[in-house]
Amino acid sequence: MNDIDVLVEALPFIKQFYSKKILIKYGGHAMIDEEAKSSTARDTVLLKYVGMEPLIVHGGGPEISRSMEKLGKDAKFIKGLRVTDEETMEIIEMVLAGKISTDIVSEIIKHDGDAISLSGKDSSLINAHKKPASKIDEEIVDLGLVGEVDSINTELLAMFLKNDYIPVISPIGIDKDGNSLNLNADTAAGEIASAINAEKLIILTDVPGVLRNPSDPSTLIQKIRISEVPGLIEDGIISGGMIPKIETCVKAIENGVKSCHIIDGRVKHAMLHEIFTTNGIGTMIFK
Numbered sequence: 001m002n003d004i005d006v007l008v009e010a011l012p013f014i015k016q017f018y019s020k021k022i023l024i025k026y027g028g029h030a031m032i033d034e035e036a037k038s039s040t041a042r043d044t045v046l047l048k049y050v051g052m053e054p055l056i057v058h059g060g061g062p063e064i065s066r067s068m069e070k071l072g073k074d075a076k077f078i079k080g081l082r083v084t085d086e087e088t089m090e091i092i093e094m095v096l097a098g099k100i101s102t103d104i105v106s107e108i109i110k111h112d113g114d115a116i117s118l119s120g121k122d123s124s125l126i127n128a129h130k131k132p133a134s135k136i137d138e139e140i141v142d143l144g145l146v147g148e149v150d151s152i153n154t155e156l157l158a159m160f161l162k163n164d165y166i167p168v169i170s171p172i173g174i175d176k177d178g179n180s181l182n183l184n185a186d187t188a189a190g191e192i193a194s195a196i197n198a199e200k201l202i203i204l205t206d207v208p209g210v211l212r213n214p215s216d217p218s219t220l221i222q223k224i225r226i227s228e229v230p231g232l233i234e235d236g237i238i239s240g241g242m243i244p245k246i247e248t249c250v251k252a253i254e255n256g257v258k259s260c261h262i263i264d265g266r267v268k269h270a271m272l273h274e275i276f277t278t279n280g281i282g283t284m285i286f287k
Helices: 003-017 034-049 061-070 085-112 154-161 184-193 224-235 241-252 270-276
Strands: 022-024 054-059 115-119 126-130 135-136 137-143 147-152 168-170 172-174 180-182 200-207 223-225 257-263 283-286
Touching: 003 270, 022 034, 022 172, 022 241, 034 054, 034 168, 034 270, 054 085, 054 184, 061 085, 061 224, 061 241, 085 115, 085 168, 085 172, 115 154, 126 180, 126 184, 135 200, 137 180, 147 172, 154 168, 184 200, 200 241, 200 270, 223 224, 224 241, 224 283, 241 283, 257 270
Parallel strands: 022 054, 022 200, 054 168, 115 168, 126 172, 200 257, 223 283
Antiparallel strands: 126 147, 135 137, 172 180, 257 283
């Protein structure tokens, strides 16, 4: 396909998604590799210039763990969830809001976009409450300062979008007493996408999407209806760390997001392939 054919194929999608909000959950390889970071930032700016309204929510788990190690503190996980005491929460804020978020903003500005770094605490952007202690494998577990989202300050985001900024959001919540809470980045992205009536939620990962055979990329499932998800989980096709991502997608779609996309952030221009081509590149979840 030559360059003109690519543009012609993209035109209907540019028209369809013009002025629509696209929530990008930025994680995995796309955040670590310098070339991938630059490419993802450039692609996000391109979405803005063709008339869409992109927003970014980012993770940062590995970098948080590295920073804790440097500061002589061991990271503790229970069933994949980070136990968060006050000292850990301070490190999380330092890494997410102080480093990763501003790094992403710098990349976007380098590609002539306007971006602003926001913590979920800013203007009570993400109101949350502490996750109550719960039973895991017959044991009552308290994860500490881990939060669950209550509401999103959509007016704040609308103000920045109206003024042509790309919001870059750290998944940190604030409770009614002003305490910081550690949030799962996928969950925060889904909640924000729902609250702003996003057209799409795009989750950048380190896998091609949902695979029927995990070791064979050619078994990619390109489209999944949310009604098919329970069966795919039961059959073990959706398993492990993919389950919470898919559950986030299902909840977002039930709350009004039109479609969710799980794509490989290691592939150059993966977002553009997924949005602007008929076949896409990853797995699309829809109603």
